[in-house]
Amino acid sequence: MEPKLEQYQAIIFDMDGTLIDTMPTHVSAWEQTAEEFGFDFDASWLHSLGGMPSPKIVLEINRRFNLELDPMQVSDFKMSRFAEAEEKGDLIEITHKVLLDNMEQKKVAIGTGSQRMNAEPLLESKGVIDHFDAVVTATEVENHKPFPDTFLLAAEQMNIQPKDCVVFEDTLLGLQAAHAAGMDCYLVTEKGFEFRPVLESAYTE
Structure with missing residues (x-):
């Protein structure tokens, strides 16, 4: 499905498995x-x-x-x-396109469970780090996914309310973190994007 992003002011991307196929x-x-x-x-x-x-x-x-x-x-x-590892993975095309299509109109951030010492060089090597208004890594938060802290800090650094952010993730841990932050989420799957709104926060997996 093609993501519908008009209602959001900001997009937060997970890195590993969402933006880069690491x-x-x-x-x-x-x-x-x-x-x-x-x-x-x-x-x-x-x-x-x-x-x-x-x-x-x-x-x-x-x-x-x-x-x-x-x-x-x-x-x-x-x-x-x-x-x-010589090659850590390519940019995931469908998610990279979302970034390129929206980075001029919306704030964009990275919210990753990787440490900053690993995340920054990887984003730099793929030529995308300068696109982001904020990069939040595991280094900056104490409570990691599935807690909401990573995404809440990204929203804070962009000066955007959590409800006005949407998250792109590839794991259930990330989905849980997005919902806990009060944010809608698109899961990146083998079949494309799967929309999981925060109203589903009472879901059971």
């Missing part, structure tokens, strides 16, 4: 990390945690597999494997 590289880095630290590798489960910072994913791994891995040691290893 998730295969992230999952590959997790596969190498699982081999290094000896935990079970579950690609679909790790993909579902997209938007969550790596140290918090390690806490989820510990909880799921009853382990006591050091979150910073494991996440540092994972992030180094990701950083070493």
